[in-house]
Structures are given as structure tokens and as C-alpha cells.
Amino acid sequence: MPSRLKTTxxxxxxxxxxxxxxxxxxxxxxxxxxxxxxxxxxHIAGTMLEKMGMEVEYVTAGAVPQIAALSDGSLHFNPEIxxxxxxxxFPKAVExxxxxxxxSLGLSPQEGWYYPPYMAEKCPxxxxxxxxxxxxxxxxxxxxxxxxxxxxxPADWGTRSKVLVERIGVPFQPVAGGSEGAxxxxxxxxxxxxQPMLMMFWEPHWIHADIDLDIVEWDRSxxxxxxxxxxxxxxxxGFSQANILKVVSSDFADEYPEAYxxxxxxxxxxxxxxxxxxxxxxxxxxxxxxxxxxxxxxxxVWSMWME
Amino acid sequence: MNAIPRGPLVWLALAALTxxxxxxxxxxxxxxxxxxxxxAAAMNAGMxxxxxxxxxxFRAVGSVLEWPVDxxxxxxxxxxxxxxxxxFVLLGYxxxxxxxxxxxxLAMLYMAGIGYWDESMNSLAIxxxxxxxxxxxxxxxxxxxxxxxRARRVIMPVLDVLQTIPAFAYLLPILILFGFGTTVGLVxxxxxxxxxxxxxTILGLRAVPEEIIEAGTISGATAAQLFWxxxxxxxxxxxxxxxxxxxxxxLSMVIIASIIGGTNDIGWEVLSAMRKADFGxxxxxxxxxxxxxxxxxxxxxxxxxxxxxxxxEGRSPWAVAxxxxxxxxxxxxxxxxxxxxxxxxxxDPAPAMNAALERVIVEGRAWIDGIKNSAFFYVMLPxxxxxxxxVSPFTWGFALTPALIAxxxxxxxxxxxxxxxxxxxxxxALIPLWGVVSYIGLTQTPWLAxxxxxxxTAYVTGGRRLALGxxxxxxxxxxxGIWPEAVLSLYLCGIAVLICFVLGTALGVWxxxxxxxxxxxxxxxxTLQTMPVFVILIPFLMFFKIGEFTALLAIIAxxxxxxxxxxxxxxxxxxxxxxxxxxxxxxxxxxxxxxxKLPLALPAIMLGLNQTILYGIGMxxxxxxxGTTGLGQQIYIGLGNGDFGVGMTAGIGxxxxxxxxxxxxxxxxxxxxxxxxxxxxxx
Numbered sequence: 001m002p003s004r005l006k007t008t009x010x011x012x013x014x015x016x017x018x019x020x021x022x023x024x025x026x027x028x029x030x031x032x033x034x035x036x037x038x039x040x041x042x043h044i045a046g047t048m049l050e051k052m053g054m055e056v057e058y059v060t061a062g063a064v065p066q067i068a069a070l071s072d073g074s075l076h077f078n079p080e081i082x083x084x085x086x087x088x089x090f091p092k093a094v095e096x097x098x099x100x101x102x103x104s105l106g107l108s109p110q111e112g113w114y115y116p117p118y119m120a121e122k123c124p125x126x127x128x129x130x131x132x133x134x135x136x137x138x139x140x141x142x143x144x145x146x147x148x149x150x151x152x153x154p155a156d157w158g159t160r161s162k163v164l165v166e167r168i169g170v171p172f173q174p175v176a177g178g179s180e181g182a183x184x185x186x187x188x189x190x191x192x193x194x195q196p197m198l199m200m201f202w203e204p205h206w207i208h209a210d211i212d213l214d215i216v217e218w219d220r221s222x223x224x225x226x227x228x229x230x231x232x233x234x235x236x237x238g239f240s241q242a243n244i245l246k247v248v249s250s251d252f253a254d255e256y257p258e259a260y261x262x263x264x265x266x267x268x269x270x271x272x273x274x275x276x277x278x279x280x281x282x283x284x285x286x287x288x289x290x291x292x293x294x295x296x297x298x299x300x301v302w303s304m305w306m307e
Numbered sequence: 308m309n310a311i312p313r314g315p316l317v318w319l320a321l322a323a324l325t326x327x328x329x330x331x332x333x334x335x336x337x338x339x340x341x342x343x344x345x346x347a348a349a350m351n352a353g354m355x356x357x358x359x360x361x362x363x364x365f366r367a368v369g370s371v372l373e374w375p376v377d378x379x380x381x382x383x384x385x386x387x388x389x390x391x392x393x394x395f396v397l398l399g400y401x402x403x404x405x406x407x408x409x410x411x412x413l414a415m416l417y418m419a420g421i422g423y424w425d426e427s428m429n430s431l432a433i434x435x436x437x438x439x440x441x442x443x444x445x446x447x448x449x450x451x452x453x454x455x456x457r458a459r460r461v462i463m464p465v466l467d468v469l470q471t472i473p474a475f476a477y478l479l480p481i482l483i484l485f486g487f488g489t490t491v492g493l494v495x496x497x498x499x500x501x502x503x504x505x506x507x508t509i510l511g512l513r514a515v516p517e518e519i520i521e522a523g524t525i526s527g528a529t530a531a532q533l534f535w536x537x538x539x540x541x542x543x544x545x546x547x548x549x550x551x552x553x554x555x556x557x558l559s560m561v562i563i564a565s566i567i568g569g570t571n572d573i574g575w576e577v578l579s580a581m582r583k584a585d586f587g588x589x590x591x592x593x594x595x596x597x598x599x600x601x602x603x604x605x606x607x608x609x610x611x612x613x614x615x616x617x618x619x620e621g622r623s624p625w626a627v628a629x630x631x632x633x634x635x636x637x638x639x640x641x642x643x644x645x646x647x648x649x650x651x652x653x654x655d656p657a658p659a660m661n662a663a664l665e666r667v668i669v670e671g672r673a674w675i676d677g678i679k680n681s682a683f684f685y686v687m688l689p690x691x692x693x694x695x696x697x698v699s700p701f702t703w704g705f706a707l708t709p710a711l712i713a714x715x716x717x718x719x720x721x722x723x724x725x726x727x728x729x730x731x732x733x734x735x736a737l738i739p740l741w742g743v744v745s746y747i748g749l750t751q752t753p754w755l756a757x758x759x760x761x762x763x764t765a766y767v768t769g770g771r772r773l774a775l776g777x778x779x780x781x782x783x784x785x786x787x788g789i790w791p792e793a794v795l796s797l798y799l800c801g802i803a804v805l806i807c808f809v810l811g812t813a814l815g816v817w818x819x820x821x822x823x824x825x826x827x828x829x830x831x832x833x834t835l836q837t838m839p840v841f842v843i844l845i846p847f848l849m850f851f852k853i854g855e856f857t858a859l860l861a862i863i864a865x866x867x868x869x870x871x872x873x874x875x876x877x878x879x880x881x882x883x884x885x886x887x888x889x890x891x892x893x894x895x896x897x898x899x900x901x902x903x904k905l906p907l908a909l910p911a912i913m914l915g916l917n918q919t920i921l922y923g924i925g926m927x928x929x930x931x932x933x934g935t936t937g938l939g940q941q942i943y944i945g946l947g948n949g950d951f952g953v954g955m956t957a958g959i960g961x962x963x964x965x966x967x968x969x970x971x972x973x974x975x976x977x978x979x980x981x982x983x984x985x986x987x988x989x990x
Contacts, residue, residue: 154934
């Protein structure tokens with residue numbers, strides 16, 4: 001009996017080692033997250049790597065779990081990691097050297113309070129945040145009346161909107177959005193019925209290809225605005241803006257030096273991504289198709305990444 | 308009647324304590340932060356140490372477990388859709404006949420027809436591997452628990468923990484231990500799916516009548532024969548219910564595990580659609596999971612209940628099946644459309660569905676808001692923050708003046724006096740307590756008073772041990788610093804469970820009396836239990852917006868199913884001899900139901916209530932996706948930050964609430980049973 005156990009254990013160990021060995025020489029495993037923009041960034045990079053003669057595999061992965069996967073080498077590369085939705089696990093993994101940040105992708109994200117254009121008619125002072133003080137009631141719902149209703153990020157994404165509401169004393173009640181799906185559902189439903197709406201949101205996001213949204217403007221902008229406790233009415237900067245980073249697993253540079261060199265050069269900007277998002281989410285094109293078309297038309301752009 | 312017994316006095320004292328503490332405030336009303344000693348950090352340290360020590364072993368197991376899933380996925384991915392369909396249609400036919408075969412065929416055509424064949428097969432592969440494993444583990448533990456009381460004392464709390472610590476809370480440790488990949492989904496779905504099998508195995512084996520066992524013993528059966536030839540067949544109905552529940556649970560887990568990623572399965576598609584709030588696509592893809600569940604359930608059910616030998620016009624069924632599958636495979640080599648579903652034939656009604664939903668929202672806005680606001684203002688808000696704060700000119704149309712407050716107090720005291728005069732002293736003491744708590748509201752009730760109320764309720768229902776257990780559990784909630792979240796969860800879940808139990812039991816009774824109702828309810832329940840709840844969330848969200856009302860509806864939609872199912876099952880599977888006896892005694896249908904059937908079915912109904920509570924608490928996590936505050940939200944904060952300790956603390960908090968509620972209901976059920984037993988004996 002013990003000898004049989006040993007054999008099983010050995011077999012298990014063996015399989016584990018062969019598997020890791022197979023991974024090292026196998027395809028480059030690129031993370032695919034739940035949103036279209038990231039699909040595009042991943043597929044553009046993947047297609048280029050294939051052009052360079054490398055084998056690529058796309059693996060679906062959640063925003064937080066993928067950090068664990070990148071740390072243990074089951075995933076190799078994600079071109080578009082948002083520092084604001086990867087949790088505390090991301091900075092920890094960077095610090096411990098389990099994953100490597102290769103630089104920023106080049107997308108410039110914007111976060112803030114968004115509203116549909118019809119709200120500007122009900123609250124003429126918009127887009128300045130000063131207008132919100134006077135027409136909070138135009139944004140009110142039954143459960144927040146007479147304060148306005150502000151949908152914030154889900155609680156697990158942090159409480160930045162709530163903090164800002166308290167700092168600048170705007171008469172709004174922050175309501176945690178629960179999840180991205182809930183927030184989008186709320187947006188769609190409110191806009192369909194032209195109902196009051198003010199929501200913490202971000203771009204680039206595919207929804208901007210679908211509906212018009214305007215963003216509330218502040219007095220000034222500041223890189224570490226979130227930490228700025230001196231913010232008050234008349235001197236508000238809103239929010240710090242997130243970073244979008246290219247991330248690889250720790251051994252990646254040694255194992256795939258060519259691919260690593262490419263990733264260092266790889267950049268995208270909002271215009272490119274938004275146009276492609278529009279094609280996929282609005283015109284119903286497949287991601288692969290849209291990427292192939294873009295690559296065919298933009299040799300000038302991608303040839304710079306190959307140097 | 309002369310001396311007031313002690314029990315009621317305690318209730319009165321608790322009412323007074325609640326009121327006094329609420330009026331005075333202070334550290335006994337609001338638990339001070341300085342008294343918090345959260346175990347989260349220690350848990351993280353422990354988990355790190357454990358991963359360092361045992362991580363390699365778990366990874367090895369993980370990579371071994373990956374093989375069967377990868378193999379099944381590769382096989383199902385390789386086979387042409389027509390061949391896989393043929394195999395499952397044949398299984399359906401042999402299992403139960405042509406009706407099931409047609410159902411399976413339509414289900415498979417649906418998966419191919421909406422263009423999600425590959426994703427569906429990836430999910431099917433996980434389920435095909437995880438369900439047999441979960442059933443085997445559950446059955447083995449159930450048998451162990453049946454024979455050994457000591458084992459049962461260990462198994463039962465573990466089951467409660469597994470079923471109540473929400474899957475989301477243990478996804479993270481599974482991910483840390485087993486590594487990223489399909490294993491996470493497999494392990495999570497086994498862990499989540501085997502508890503119902505254990506419960507049903509124990510219940511089924513216990514319910515085997517002694518006469519049958521005696522008959523077996525007399526005819527000289529060995530212990531093994533007694534088990535496999537006597538107990539096992541006699542318990543088959545309950546065991547099958549276990550398989551059914553396990554299959555459903557495993558499928559519902561498939562989508563939750565998709566959050567991790569690793570496979571391009573149907574759960575991932577549902578989640579992506581959820582993120583986009585794409586109602587049409589999420590419903591279409593979510594329905595695939597429901598169809599897989601229903602088909603697997605009916606097929607296993609069919610094979611378990613059909614007569615042993617099957618023959619088809621004298622030929623072996625295997626030969627016929629092999630010939631059919633071989634024929635389809637040959638055809639698919641010739642006709643490419645039978646290999647891969649042609650793109651031109653993909654049917655996509657999602658945009659039309661989205662448009663229809665939007666139209667309903669725009670046109671039904673007035674009554675949608677009406678429903679929501681009245682439920683919110685008149686039911687949820689008063690329970691949450693009490694009449695003291697909920698009644699305002701904006702919500703109820705008038706303010707709570709001192710005169711009204713005095714009137715309210717007089718009403719409560721009057722009712723109490725009335726109850727006292729008619730001799731119901733306990734009720735008379737409970738009314739003031741109820742009056743005080745309704746006035747203050749659950750979230751505003753001083754913690755010490757709430758602890759007292761719960762502990763005393765535990766003492767009254769389950770005796771000293773339950774009271775001690777409840778006190779220890781609440782001490783954990785307080786010390787861990789999750790008391791406010793726990794009370795919010797209690798409030799939301801309490802309302803939901805109450806509605807589920809009342810409505811669900813009524814529906815279950817109706818279904819047991821009417822075949823038509825039963826036939827209508829069954830697929831609806833299967834769909835509710837297996838259709839990822841996220842999917843129901845989207846239309847609810849669009850109608851009722853982010854907030855607690857939407858969460859309440861979602862919890863009800865999910866947790867009502869066991870209440871219906873167990874009630875119907877209990878009522879339908881009563882010993883025929885007793886029913887006949889009652890009928891010959893001249894019972895009317897109503898008497899038969901209320902005097903005979905319901906009391907006899909009470910254990911099953913209570914198991915349903917028990918499951919409703921556990922499901923309701925489990926749903927709290929999903930409810931947090933639509934913006935509730937409570938323990939569910941804490942679990943996301945833990946998961947979102949990769950913080951094992953925070954998520955686990957909240958998970959244990961949920962398990963504590965669930966277990967206290969569960970033990971109370973069990974104790975009440977036992978007492979009732981004894982009472983009915985006595986009454987029947989004296990009949």
C-alpha cells in the first residue's frame with residue numbers, strides 16, 4: 001500500500017513538473033479580461049507576436065485573479081492592467097517582484113462624475129461642479145430626497161466619491177454601485193426613460209460608443225488629488241487619474257526576449273482604441289476581424305513597435 | 308395564571324433594556340471601535356504560512372485534477388456538434404424515452420443555434436467531471452454520518468459552513484492553493500455541490516421504515532446486503548433529490564468560478580454580458596446553463612428509476628447506439644454543416660430582447676416606481692431604521708408627532724393587555740418587545756439588547772447549549788468588527804426568508820395537490836436555481852435600480868426554490884398506508900392535508916426552511932453586486948483586494964448567522980413534531 005501511495009505521489013509530482021516545463025516552452029499566454037477595450041489591446045499585441053513567429057494563447061482571466069496567475073507564471077502578459085481595479089494584490093505583487101511592469105500602454109484614462117446631456121437642461125450650470133450645489137434636487141430619487149443621488153464605484157473599488165462629497169460638502173448622497181454591470185444597467189435604464197443620473201464612471205469604456213455622457217469639471221487638476229484633504233468648495237480638483245500598465249510575469253524577459261522587446265515598444269492611445277471599440281460593440285464586428293483590419297491599414301503605426 | 312412565569316418576564320425585561328439603552332446611548336448601545344479585535348490579519352498570516360508549507364502539494368493535486376477537465380473539454384471540443392448531440396439524445400432516450408430525447412435534442416440545438424456551442428461544451432465538461440465527484444463524496448460522507456453519530460456531529464457544522472460561507476469567499480483561498488486554471492472551478496463546484504448530497508443521504512437512509520430493515524434482517528441479509536439491497540433502494544427517492552440538488556448547485560457554481568477565468572466557458576460569457584448589462588445575451592447564455600442542468604437532471608433521474616433490462620427489438624442497446632453515433636459521425640465527415648454549426652444559421656434575438664426590455668422600462672415607469680417606493684417606504688425602511696425615522700411627511704405623508712407616538716405606545720400596550728387577559732402571557736410579553744424594536748428599527752437597536760434577544764430566543768427554542776452557541780457566535784461578530792454589517796444582512800435576509808417561506812410553502816402545498824401546478828413549477832424552479840442569478844439581476848436592476856429592493860427580489864427569486872421543492876417532496880412522499888387509513892376514516896381533503904399530511908411532512912418542510920435560510924444568506928453576496936451594504940459587500944472587498952482575512956471573516960460571520968437561524972428552526976421543528984406526535988398518539 002505505501003509503495004502504491006508513493007507511486008501516485010511521484011506521478012503527481014512528475015505531472016506537475018512536466019506541466020511547468022511545458023508552459024515554459026509553450027505559447028505566450030495572454031490574459032483576456034471582461035471588457036472590449038482590453039480584448040482589443042490583447043489581440044493587437046497577440047497578432048503582432050504571431051507575425052513575429054511566436055505562438056500565442058488567449059486565456060480568460062478576472063481582473064484580480066489574473067495577478068495571481070501572472071505571479072505564478074500561468075499567465076505571461078497583460079497589455080492593459082488598470083491600477084484602479086486590480087486590488088491591493090497588484091502593488092504587493094509588483095513590490096515582491098512576482099510580476100514586472102513594462103511601462104504604461106499609453107491610454108489616458110479619465111475618471112469622474114458623468115451625466116447624460118439632458119441633465120444639463122435640468123441643471124443649467126453644468127458641467128461645472130458648482131452647479132450641483134443648487135440643483136441637487138434635480139438629481140434626487142425617492143430614497144435620497146432632498147439630496148441628489150450619486151452612484152459611486154462599487155465598495156470594493158474604494159470610496160473616493162464618498163470622500164469627495166464630504167470634503168466639498170455637495171448635497172448628494174453617495175450610493176455604492178455594486179458592480180460594473182449594475183452601473184451600466186442603471187445608466188441604460190435611466191437614459192431610456194430620461195431620468196436623473198449622476199455617476200462616477202470612467203473612460204475609455206465602450207459605453208461612450210453607445211451613449212453620450214458629459215463629465216463634471218473641477219477648478220483645477222492635480223496628480224495626487226485623492227490625497228488632497230484641502231479640497232473644498234471653490235478649490236476642488238476631483239480625482240487622481242488611474243494608470244494603465246503593461247505587465248508581464250517575472251521570468252518573461254529571460255524566456256521570451258524578443259517578445260519582451262516588442263512589449264516595451266507597444267503603445268496604444270484612446271483614439272485608436274475608441275474607434276475599434278465602436279466597430280466591435282456598435283457595428284457587431286468580431287474582435288479578431290477588427291484587429292486584422294486595423295493592422296492591415298496601419299503599418300506605419302505598428303512598424304515602430306517592431307524595431 | 309396567578310403567578311407570572313419567568314419566561315415572559317425576561318421578554319419584558321429585554322423590551323425595557325432595549326428602550327433604555329436606545330434612549331441613553333453609549334458603549335452598550337453602539338459597540339465601540341476600541342473593543343474590536345479583528346482576526347483578519349492573523350488569518351492572512353496563517354494562510355501565508357499554510358501556503359508556504361503545503362502549497363506544492365495542493366498545486367500537484369491541482370494539476371492532476373486539471374487532466375480530467377482538460378480531457379473532457381478537448382474531447383467535447385473535438386467532436387462535431389451533431390455527434391455530441393446524438394450521444395446525449397440517445398442517453399435521454401434510454402434514460403426515459405422519446406420525450407426526454409426530444410427535449411435534449413432541442414436543448415443541444417439551442418446551444419448551437421445561438422452560436423455558443425464551444426463555450427457550452429467547456430461548461431458541460433466541468434460539470435460532467437465535478438457532479439460525479441461531488442455525488443460520490445457526498446454519498447460517502449452521508450453514509451458515514453448515518454452510521455456514526457460522532458461523525459455526524461463533525462459533518463453537519465462543516466456542511467453549514469461550506470454552504471453558508473459564500474463561494475466567493477473561498478474562491479480566493481482555492482486560487483492561492485491550487486493555482487490559476489480550470490481546477491479552481493472544479494474544486495469550488497465540488498465543495499459547493501456535495502453538501503446537499505450528504506444531507507439527503509442521511510435523511511433518506513434515516514427515513515427507511517424499521518419494518519423493511521427487520522424484514523431484511525429476518526431473511527438473513529449480511530450488513531452489506533442490508534445496506535445495498537434494502538436501505539439503498541428504499542432511500543432512492545431522497546438520494547435522487549440529492550443528486551438533483553447537487554447537479555443544480557454545481558452548475559450554479561460554474562458561473563461564480565468563471566470570475567477567476569481560465570476557461571472560455573459559458574459562465575465567462577454570462578459574466579461578460581453582465582458587465583455590459585446586456586440583458587439579451589446574458590439571458591440567452593444563462594439559459595444554456597439551465598438547459599444543461601435540466602437535461603442532466605432528467606437523464607440521471609431516468610437511469611436511476613427505469614426498469615433494469617432494456618432491449619430494443621431484441622438487439623443490444625449498445626449496438627444500436629454505436630450504429631447511430633457512428634452513422635452521424637460518418638455523415639458529419641461528409642457534410643461540414645454537421646461538424647461546425649454554420650454561421651449563417653446562428654440566431655441572435657438579443658437586440659430585440661434588449662429593445663423590448665427598454666420599452667417596458669420607459670412605459671411602465673410609473674407603476675414600477677410605485678411598487679418599489681411602497682415596498683421601500685412601508686416595509687423595508689421601517690424594519691431597517693424603525694418607525695421613529697421612517698415615518699416622515701416625505702415617505703408616509705405625515706410626521707410622527709408626540710401625540711402619534713403616544714397613540715402607538717397605547718396601541719402596543721393595549722394589544723399586550725388583550726393578550727394577557729386571554730391567558731397568553733408569552734405573547735403579551737412579546738408584543739411590547741416587538742413594539743419597541745419596530746419603533747427603533749433593527750439597525751438602531753442597541754447591540755447589547757439585540758444579543759440578549761437572540762440569546763434568549765435561542766434558550767427558549769433550543770435550550771442552554773444553543774443559547775451558549777448563539778452567544779459565542781455573536782461575540783465573534785462583535786469582536787471581529789462586523790456587527791453593523793451583520794445586522795444589515797440580517798435585516799435583508801430576514802425579510803426575504805420570511806416571504807420565501809410563506810409563499811414557497813403555499814406554492815409547495817398547491818403543487819403537491821395539483822399535477823398541473825407541479826408540472827408548471829418544476830421547470831421554473833430548475834431555471835431559477837440554475838440560471839445564474841446574475842441574469843435575473845439585470846432586468847430587476849433596470850426596473851428597480853441599484854439598491855436594497857432589487858437585492859431583496861433577487862434573494863427571494865433564488866431562495867424560494869427549496870421552500871417549494873421540499874414542501875412538495877415531503878407531501879408527495881408520505882407512506883400510502885397512513886393516507887389510506889385517514890381516507891377510510893372519512894377525512895375530507897382539507898382535513899387530510901392539515902391534520903395528516905402537513906404534520907407528517909413537517910421534517911421535510913423544515914429542511915426546506917433550513918435550506919431557504921442557507922440559500923438566502925448565500926445570495927447576500929450576489930445581492931451585494933446590486934449595491935447593498937452588509938457582509939456580502941465585505942466579501943467583495945476581500946476578493947477585490949485579494950485580502951483573504953477580510954473575506955473569510957465576513958464569510959464566517961454569514962455562517963454564524965445561518966447556523967444560529969438554522970438551529971433555532973430545527974429546534975422549533977422538533978418541538979412541533981413531538982407535539983403532533985403526541986396528538987396523533989392520543990387520536
